[in-house]
Amino acid sequence: MVVLSWGSAAIAGTCLPPAPPWMPTDPDDVRAYADLLKRDADTYFTDVERYFRCLDQQRRDVFEQARAVTGDYARLLELLDDVRY
Template sequence: MRGKIVMCVLVCLSVGQAAVAQVCLRPIPPYVPEQVEDIRAYSDLLKQDMEAYFDDVQRYFRCIDTERGEVFAEAGRVTEEYGQVLDIVNDNSE
């Protein structure tokens, strides 16, 4: 039973903390005109916007990978602390 509780806490913490941190900003896709003439007219700008977007996407993925690792480690520490709390509470209830 304790293992299931600890796993639940680990999962909830990793999801909850990641949602709270929000230091990684998701990139906004660039605007692409619908008209072929506009695409041709602004092709240089569109290429720059697309390349910048893909750079931002890579930066975003690196950021969330880092955040995930940090939160996972933190959740592991909190899980251990929670295990100690449960041990103390269970010892007092007997």
């Protein structure tokens, strides 16, 4: 038996984009929170890179799934052609 649907839960996205850090515009706030702002920005950019890697992996996974479904569907069409004649 050919299974055509893996279901969207099988490839449900787990990639969550990071929330941008707070960036004050007041120079006094920038000076007062400089260390925290730098740390938050560093963390944000690290999280952005992780997010993009996750999306890349998810894309590869979905591409492989689509390839498998294409093969399954082709076999299904062959079976349907055999049944009609």
